[in-house]
Amino acid sequence: xxxxxxAAPLSTRNSWHRVVAAWRRFEAFxxxxxxxxxxxxxxxxxxxxxxxxxxxxxxxxxxxxNPVAYETMExxxxxxxxxxxxxxxxxxxxxxxxxxxx
Amino acid sequence: xxxxxxxxxxxKGGVGKTTLAASYALLLAGRAQRVLVVSxxxxxxxxxxxxxxxGDEPTExxxxxxxxxxxxxxxxxxxxxxxxxxxxxxxxxxxMPAVHHHLQRAADSPGxxxxxxxxxxxxxxxxxxxxxxxxxxDSAPTGHxxxxxxxxxxLTPWIEGLSxxxxxxxxxxxxxxxxxxxxxxxxxxxxxxxxxxxxRLERTRDRMLHDSVVHLVLVPERLPLAxxxxxxxxxxxxxxxxxxxxxxxxxxxxxxxxxxxxxHREAEVRATIHERFREHGVxxxxxxxxxxxxRGELAGIAGILAEAGW
Ligand SMILES: Nc1ncnc2c1ncn2[C@@H]1O[C@H](COP(=O)(O)OP(=O)(O)O)[C@@H](O)[C@H]1O
Ligand SMILES: [Mg+2]
Numbered sequence: 536x537x538x539x540x541x542a543a544p545l546s547t548r549n550s551w552h553r554v555v556a557a558w559r560r561f562e563a564f565x566x567x568x569x570x571x572x573x574x575x576x577x578x579x580x581x582x583x584x585x586x587x588x589x590x591x592x593x594x595x596x597x598x599x600x601n602p603v604a605y606e607t608m609e610x611x612x613x614x615x616x617x618x619x620x621x622x623x624x625x626x627x628x629x630x631x632x633x634x635x636x637x
Numbered sequence: 638x639x640x641x642x643x644x645x646x647x648x649k650g651g652v653g654k655t656t657l658a659a660s661y662a663l664l665l666a667g668r669a670q671r672v673l674v675v676s677x678x679x680x681x682x683x684x685x686x687x688x689x690x691x692g693d694e695p696t697e698x699x700x701x702x703x704x705x706x707x708x709x710x711x712x713x714x715x716x717x718x719x720x721x722x723x724x725x726x727x728x729x730x731x732x733m734p735a736v737h738h739h740l741q742r743a744a745d746s747p748g749x750x751x752x753x754x755x756x757x758x759x760x761x762x763x764x765x766x767x768x769x770x771x772x773x774x775d776s777a778p779t780g781h782x783x784x785x786x787x788x789x790x791x792l793t794p795w796i797e798g799l800s801x802x803x804x805x806x807x808x809x810x811x812x813x814x815x816x817x818x819x820x821x822x823x824x825x826x827x828x829x830x831x832x833x834x835x836x837r838l839e840r841t842r843d844r845m846l847h848d849s850v851v852h853l854v855l856v857p858e859r860l861p862l863a864x865x866x867x868x869x870x871x872x873x874x875x876x877x878x879x880x881x882x883x884x885x886x887x888x889x890x891x892x893x894x895x896x897x898x899x900x901h902r903e904a905e906v907r908a909t910i911h912e913r914f915r916e917h918g919v920x921x922x923x924x925x926x927x928x929x930x931x932r933g934e935l936a937g938i939a940g941i942l943a944e945a946g947w
Contacts, residue, residue, distance in 0.1 A: 570816070577813050584806035591799055595742045603795050604746030605753055606834045608716060610827050611743065612724035615735045 589614050640665070640947075641850040642765050644880065645774045647782040647868065648854035649861055653885035654678075656929055657854055657922070658775035659686045659704075660938035664947060666701040667939065671769040673703040675761055677754055677785065678777035681706040688931040695761070695768075698932075703769060707761070709754030716753060717744050755788050759841045779868050786851070787875055789842035793835060800831045850880035855910075857884050857903040862910060869914070881918035881947065884910055888924050896924075920945040 592610050594601035601607075646658040655676065662674035673695055676683035683706055684691035687698065693711055695703040717740050724736045743749065762772055776782035807825055814821055851872055855861040865882070872879055884907060888900040911919050922941055927934055 574813065574816055577809060577816065581806065581809040581813055584802070584809050588799070588802045588806050591802060593739065595746055596739065601743075601746055602748045603752075603792055603799070604743040605713065605716070605749040605756070606792060606796060606838075607799065607831075608740060608743045609720045609723070609830050611739045612720065612728050612732075612736050613827055615739055616728060616732050 640771065641848055641878070641880070642770070643762065643772045643774065643844060643849040645776055645782065645786070645849060645851045646854055646883075647776045647779055647851055649864060650778040652854045652856050652861065653883070653922070654854050655682050655686050655775045656935070656938065657852070657883055657885065657942075658773050659683060660935045661852075661942055661947065662702060662704075662771075662773040663932060663935050664939035664942055665771050665773070669701065670771055671701045671703075672771045672773060673705070673761060673764075673769045674773040674775060675704070675758070676706040676775040677758065678775060678781075679708065679710075680777070683775050686930050686935070693757075705761075707754065707757045709750035709752075709757070712753035712757040713744050713749050716756070717741070751784060751788060752792070755785060755841065756837070758785075759837055762841060762844055765844075779864065782851075783868065783871055783875075786845055786872070786877055789838045789845065790875065793838045793842060796831060796835045796838065800828060800835065803828050803831060846876050846878075850878050852880045852883055854883045854885055856886050857906045857910065859906055862906055862913075866913065869917075879917050881920050881945070882910065882914045883920050883922060885922045886924045887921045918946070920947065 590597060592607050592614060595604055644658075644661060646654040646661070648654050655678070658674055658676075662672045665672045674683065674687075675695075676691075681691070683704060687704055689696065689698065689704070691704050691706045693705060693707055695705040697703050721733075721737060721740055725733065728736060758774070765772060776785070803825065807828065811821060813819075853865050853868060855865045869879055887907065888896050888903055890900050890904075892900050907921070920942065922938060925937065929935065929938070
């Protein structure tokens with residue numbers, strides 16, 4: 536502890552700043568080491584789940600008979616918007632008959 | 638016991654389903670009930686039997702009776718138009734051609750016409766207690782009716798599966814949003830719609846299982862009997878309640894000549910029918926003269942049903 540009564544808060548402040556800076560560095564490190572890969576994994580997982588759902592609703596477009604085509608008709612406008620990105624992810628450059636997508 | 642809210646009339650083509658359905662509807666209406674009789678047979682003849690033109694919207698015929706002829710094709714077409722109209726408000730214009738393309742595909746899908754028919758029937762069943770007390774369904778020949786009755790049960794788990802998949806996708810997205818400090822997107826319109834569809838299907842399934850009765854109609858001949866027994870078994874397996882059987886066009890036992898011959902041949906089959914279907918009740922309707930169209934003529938058949946305890 537410093538004998539200077541005015542230096543004490545200052546040094547406390549300094550050490551506080553040091554701690555915060557260290558914490559930030561650690562956070563960045565932690566983020567890079569653990570969170571980022573996890574987030575990427577999660578992003579991949581979210582996309583995979585989304586693609587699975589889209590494929591289930593648009594079975595007809597994949598040439599598979601869809602027993603609930605009538606029931607899920609009103610989902611179609613919500614799903615065709617990003618259809619192009621989807622079929623490219625599915626590894627197909629073009630998709631379906633003319634008019635289906637691109 | 639008050640009769641079930643919904644009565645289906647089923648059986649082979651030409652056995653008398655439409656005639657008996659219309660007569661039964663008249664009978665119920667005569668008991669101060671509000672009754673809708675609806676034809677689901679793509680080859681409609683209800684309008685002919687009631688001697689009045691009918692369409693998709695119920696026509697009030699007076700005396701507590703309404704009637705209509707519904708079509709899966711029309712219902713599917715209307716739905717495509719409705720979804721497309723909603724989409725025009727909601728999605729960018731350049732996406733619309735793709736929307737139309739996929740909607741058309743859904744409309745052409747093999748199960749769509751039957752699903753649309755069930756959907757239209759659901760609208761009418763949903764008005765029980767409000768517009769009418771009973772709905773009498775003049776069905777298409779057997780196979781078609783069985784599919785229609787089993788459809789809600791078949792489709793419900795499929796919709797449930799889709800909802801689960803959507804929930805899974807949304808769960809992962811939400812986790813990701815939390816991680817990135819993004820705001821939660823709130824309620825998912827797709828999930829909301831899936832839940833609505835499931836609720837609709839479940840409502841109709843429950844009504845079919847718990848507040849309906851199926852009256853099978855047959856003529857007293859050996860082959861129709863075999864088919865009726867198969868249909869009865871299939872309905873029972875699906876948990877659908879079987880009501881009184883109607884044996885239609887029974888030759889009068891006191892007949893002479895050609896009809897006497899026929900009556901003699903029918904006797905054995907009728908005995909078998911009574912034995913096999915005793916627990917459900919068996920009502921015989923005689924072979925009647927005349928055209929059997931219009932309320933006056935149908936009243937006679939309604940009287941026969943009333944006498945048999947319907
Ligand atoms: N009990 C009956 N006696 C005489 N003819 C009948 C009787 N019931 C029905 N019909 C006639 O049989 C034909 C077929 O009847 P319909 O009710 O149209 O059968 P479905 O609806 O099963 O095809 C019609 O011409 C009808 O008038
Ligand atoms: Mg008919």
